[in-house]
Amino acid sequence: MVRPVLTAAQMRDAEARAIAAGTDETILMDRAGKVLAEAIRLYIGPRPTLVLCGPGNNGGDGYVAARYLKGAGYPVRVAALADPLQDAAKWARDAWSGPVESFEDCGAAPIVIDCLFGTGLSRGLEASVAERLKSLVDQALIAVACDLPSGVASDDGKLLSQLGSYDLTVTFGALKPSHRLMPAMEMMGRVVLADIAIETAENWFEIGEPTLPSLDPLGHKYDRGLVHCLAGEMPGAIALAASAAARSGAGYVRVSTSRAIDGLPASVVQTGTADMKDPRIGCILVGPGLGEVPQVLTLALTSRAPKVIDADGIGLVGDPERMHGQDAILTPHDGEFVKLFGEIEASKPERALEAAKRSQAVIVYKGPDTLVASPEGRLAFAPPAPAWLATAGTGDVLAGIIAAMRARGLDSFDAACAGVWIHGRAAEFAGPVMIADDLANAISHVSP
Secondary structure, three states: OEEEEEOHHHHHHHHHHHOOOOHHHHHHHHHHHHHHHHHHHHHHHOEEEEEEEEOOOHHHHHHHHHHHHHOOOOOOOEEEEOOOOHHHHHHHHOOOOEEEEEEOOOOOOEEEEEEOOOOOOOOOOHHHHHHHHHHHHHHHOEEEOOHHHHEEEEOOOOEEOOOOOOEEEEEEOEOOOOOOOOOHHOOOEEEEEEEEOOOOOEEEEEEEOOOOOOOOOOOOOOOOOEEEEEEEOOOHHHHHHHHHHHOOOEEEEEEEOOOOOOOOOOOOEEEEEOOOOOOOEEEEEEOOOOOOOOOHHHHOOOOOEEEEEEEHHHHOOOOOOHOOOOOEEEEOOOOHHHHOOOOOOOOOHHHHHHHHHHHEEEEEOOOOOEEOOOOOOOEEEEEOOOOOOOOOOOHHHHHHHHHHHHHOOOOHHHHHHHHHHHHHHHHHHOOOEEEEEEEEHHHHOOOO
């Protein structure tokens, strides 16, 4: 199962289609408020609760949640920033039987539920509102955001106002891009996606646990995939990548190198030749530790085999159109991305998709909020991964995992998504003081 991701405009369209098909807006609001209350009930038991309601439908969800939480035995207070503006929100407030306090004057509570503003916010909160909200969130034992924390832009991860840190964010129908984009993602806490019976497309989605090709009982090592790695000036990087490929289930991993590389598993074959026309090659890996050796990249590009191009290899591509027809996966971090594609003035999802379109390659746009983009417009958002991945060599390990996934038979986009998922889970297993060698060793413990 993957969780769909919709922009604010796409979510509005999905809701409009549901309403046009006969679902009353108040029914959608009741569903949202009910599942918000249920998520809170499952997260923390009854304690004094403060629900902060804004003037829009996000506030309407809050009034509904307050009603259901009260029915579940929670001591609930409601504070409103302003009177409801939409009919459905007015209905929700009328259905709330308790008093409504002023947002400016309300006291703190152990549980605070932020229902001020949700999807579609385009500007920051008024300074006094932002300051007051942050104070209430900071004082709470548990802070919950309805859909998105108030002050977050839906589609690009930007913080439009200063925020407190939330423990739980409950969203409806689909994740929004900012649930998986920095810096907003860091403020969300656990993100719960609640089903409110709205149909959503899955062209954009959060990466989930991959389904890998099953092994043929009559197969041999080449059936499981041959990864051919091309070494360059810094052998340690390609050693990490090759080790990761071997531990990710590739049946055969070999490295073309002009000198022996220490530290490789004995199962990884080192060779002084580089036959790029070997029909058994399932994926070529080039770039880790390559240095300024453009002829090695050129050699890789003579092959018709799928390829993963990482690190120094990306900087040597020069023109994105050089990737046309190459069946390539490119794995840039920000600096490498700009070097190849230049400055693209857009959100990170839009930059990733534009790069995939220009290069006709799958793009793994790395960072604390990694994205995988295809030339056809598919976009996958990585689930949160440990901050301790920010250490030397972990990108080389990722490249090796993706190469193994591609060699094992997944298409380029699915191989990249599978690699990103395994990489993050291996980091969780390896622990906060890991080095890249530990990360490679952890792969076998988490690979599906």
